[in-house]
Amino acid sequence: MAEKQSNTLSINPEEDIKNILTKNHQLIKYLIAGGFGGICTTLCGHPLDTLKVRMQAKPRKYASAWNTLTNIIHTEGPRGLYKGVMAPLLGVIPMFGLSFLSFGLGKNFFTNSIQKNDTELKPYQIILAGMFSGLVTIPLSVPGERIKCLLQMQTGNMKKYSGFVDCAIKLYREGGIKNFYVGTCITILRDVPAGGAYFGAYDLTMRYISYHFAETMMWKPIIAGGFAGMANWIVAMPADVLKSRLQISSMDKYPHGIRSLLPIILREEGARTLYRGVIPIMMRAIPANASCFLGIEIAMKFIELYLPWF
Numbered sequence: 001m002a003e004k005q006s007n008t009l010s011i012n013p014e015e016d017i018k019n020i021l022t023k024n025h026q027l028i029k030y031l032i033a034g035g036f037g038g039i040c041t042t043l044c045g046h047p048l049d050t051l052k053v054r055m056q057a058k059p060r061k062y063a064s065a066w067n068t069l070t071n072i073i074h075t076e077g078p079r080g081l082y083k084g085v086m087a088p089l090l091g092v093i094p095m096f097g098l099s100f101l102s103f104g105l106g107k108n109f110f111t112n113s114i115q116k117n118d119t120e121l122k123p124y125q126i127i128l129a130g131m132f133s134g135l136v137t138i139p140l141s142v143p144g145e146r147i148k149c150l151l152q153m154q155t156g157n158m159k160k161y162s163g164f165v166d167c168a169i170k171l172y173r174e175g176g177i178k179n180f181y182v183g184t185c186i187t188i189l190r191d192v193p194a195g196g197a198y199f200g201a202y203d204l205t206m207r208y209i210s211y212h213f214a215e216t217m218m219w220k221p222i223i224a225g226g227f228a229g230m231a232n233w234i235v236a237m238p239a240d241v242l243k244s245r246l247q248i249s250s251m252d253k254y255p256h257g258i259r260s261l262l263p264i265i266l267r268e269e270g271a272r273t274l275y276r277g278v279i280p281i282m283m284r285a286i287p288a289n290a291s292c293f294l295g296i297e298i299a300m301k302f303i304e305l306y307l308p309w310f
């Protein structure tokens, strides 16, 4: 993540070509390592994501994180916690790959020609690059989240969807492509600021740890990844609650999206609902993103050692 990259424009064309190739190789590394980081995130974080979605969507039935966990294990067995995991697992590779790739692109975009490497970037440039990444991933994240939320909410024997593909087919039959994009605005409101917080928190924590401790510490990405996850969700939570409610509903339930849903939530449940599920979210976000960034740093090192042509 904190690799050196050259952004200077030289008067030597050969050096310019070398710089462009270095940057492109760096982006490919981000793509591959980001995909691997996404797999680590999902395997580590999905059970707690299931708790979160249930608590957000059915607050009366699932009153606390512990109550939700024991309820799922008693009625559905431990596998219930991995319900809907295929959708995020299939989606997470391109999704996180694209997220980290577009973060790399955003850094190039928001960097001026004098800055030569990541450590010279100002925090606001990292935050802008993170926000850019949050926007670029929207076309992939909205349908993935829609399917994931619908599958996670299925309980009992009468299941409408047998799995990821079945859910996608039924959504398409019921409402066409538009049906996959229920909750697009609220996902933008969630992911753009959250992307800035996520990458900003990672970078600042890494800088702080690198400044105060030895350079080679393996636990650096674990700590910084945990902080990134927390920052992401502190910013994302209110929008995430609205997103979950919209995405488990049929297309016509909230015809004006957030504008239809938000007043109902505030009137019937109060503003506190917008931070419902914060405990399982944080319990998931810290280990999931710690493992994500550890996976990314390992993948980066692996690529450098064994695939040197990248």
Ligand SMILES: CC(=O)O[C@H](CC(=O)[O-])C[N+](C)(C)C
Pocket (backbone or CB within 6 Å): 041, 096, 099, 195, 198, 229, 232, 285, 288, 289
């Ligand atoms: C919504 C989401 O997937 O957030 C990611 C962190 C997490 O806890 O899964 C961050 N990011 C989308 C930037 C990879």
